[in-house]
Amino acid sequence: MSIRSRSDSAADAGGPAGSARARNLTHVHPADVPLQAALDAVADPVRRAILCELAGEPDWTRACGTFDLPVGKATRSHHFAVLRQAGLIEQRDAGPRRVNRLRRPEFDEAFPGLLDLVLRESPPTGG
Amino acid sequence: MSIRSRSDSAADAGGPAGSARARNLTHVHPADVPLQAALDAVADPVRRAILCELAGEPDWTRACGTFDLPVGKATRSHHFAVLRQAGLIEQRDAGPRRVNRLRRPEFDEAFPGLLDLVLRESPPTGG
DNA sequence: TAAACTGTTCGATGGAGGTCGACCACATGA
């Protein structure tokens, strides 16, 4: 079965009440994401860059602002929201920062192979 | 190695010279397709419908006009061209018709799991 | 309280691409 405790680690992360900001953080489990939304999410190169950077480091160690992206902070915020609604990332407030986690196992179960393709994408090999 | 005889079955299909129309039929091997193009190709619902229909029948049995699609023939022609350039389908002229083949093994090798996701997509299950 | 930092929201803009109608090109058959 693919039905699991979908309200487990997402919204409740960070404590029972959290802050007012944390309550605005809505998450979607990958199992509830339509294929269309998943494909749209990974079809954008900026979002794929976020996913690749995120995959290279431990969970909850990267805040949104620490990513090297060729877009302004408004656009960056938009992309993180898209990734969150597509079930690709999980976010948690840590002080003024918002740290991220790649939802690899859950997303892999819902869309086998898709995330692997994205993370296998090699940038221009620098040579 | 992923390098194989990429000029093998695509452009040469249908005989040495073929017709004048057949010479305009340019194919791209999946191994030469960027991930961006592959994702863009499968991100469109009309194109996914084509792929699903194509997967349900033997190769070279479906002409472009026989697909049940909610778009005009100009748009349909455009979508087939996109699928061809993305290495997802192979086309061959059969008289006035243009028959299609899903390049499943080649595409699977280049983008493992992606086509499976598309073909696994279940429409509203009708009940 | 104020300042600095992080991130979101809002409104507007621009470009990419899906869509169409019309016309064109090719193959078949009479």
Next chain:
DNA sequence: TCATGTGGTCGACCTCCATCGAACAGTTTA
């Protein structure tokens, strides 16, 4: 040659979405 049937090409339109600047909100520290 003409008619028909299939599919491609062209130009235009239009919608969606990525992008930005500006303003706003929450957190931390002074």
